Amino acid sequence: MNKTVEVLPDQPALVARALDLILSKLETAIQQRGQFTIALSGGSTPKPLYEAIGNQKLPWDKIHVFWGDERYVAPDHPDSNELMARRAWLDRVPMPAANIHAVPTLSANPAVDAAKYEQHLQEFFHSAPGKFPALDVVLLGMGDDAHTASLFPHTEALKVCDRLITVGNKDTSQRITFTYPFINAARSVIFLAAGANKRPALAQVFAPEADDFTYPSRLIKPQGELVWLLDAAAGLELKP
């Protein structure tokens, strides 16, 4: 694992750096493999990044978007990560509908929809069951409880290591989430974390010793590249 930590002066600088990184990886992926695959995160931090990507002129037909996690709500629900990304970016550019690989959330059974998403991913990547295909970029946020995607502290989702997709739980609300081994198969994982409220969790995630199930972002150790992009408020005390 190749880990880098960058502390940017503020959130706009963090977004600008994330955009640069993603555009560079997008160009390389398309040159080398003819397409770019990215999994998006939800939350508030990435929204301006999605807006910035939507302002670019890119080969949209060569870009495939997935979600690293999704709330178990309809795609038109205000909590939907898909809705946020569509409004900020995807509905503003001529990306083929087939390139937007939304998480199914309408079968009234999260386990059924998690299995559907897993099958869709395996078919898209032509990967055999049990194999973890590599996305070019998995974009992650981190909650102030050190969760990432919908991998929350001390939940069953943290124990799922033999599947790509599983059901996550935030208190009583259900989610669909990449498993941490699937995240770790990515070529690049980029964390965006901003705000002083993230400092205590970051201190634990970066500590030499701490419990992974208490601080799930510690489980993210990709075979490829791990980049942490922090604003100064979040990264003040971190010694990369």
Ligand SMILES: O=C(O)[C@H](O)[C@@H](O)[C@H](O)[C@H](O)COP(=O)(O)O
């Ligand atoms: O569905 C979600 O809510 C996200 O995927 C979640 O993991 C998010 O990334 C963190 O909670 C950080 O959220 P903020 O960016 O709002 O701090």
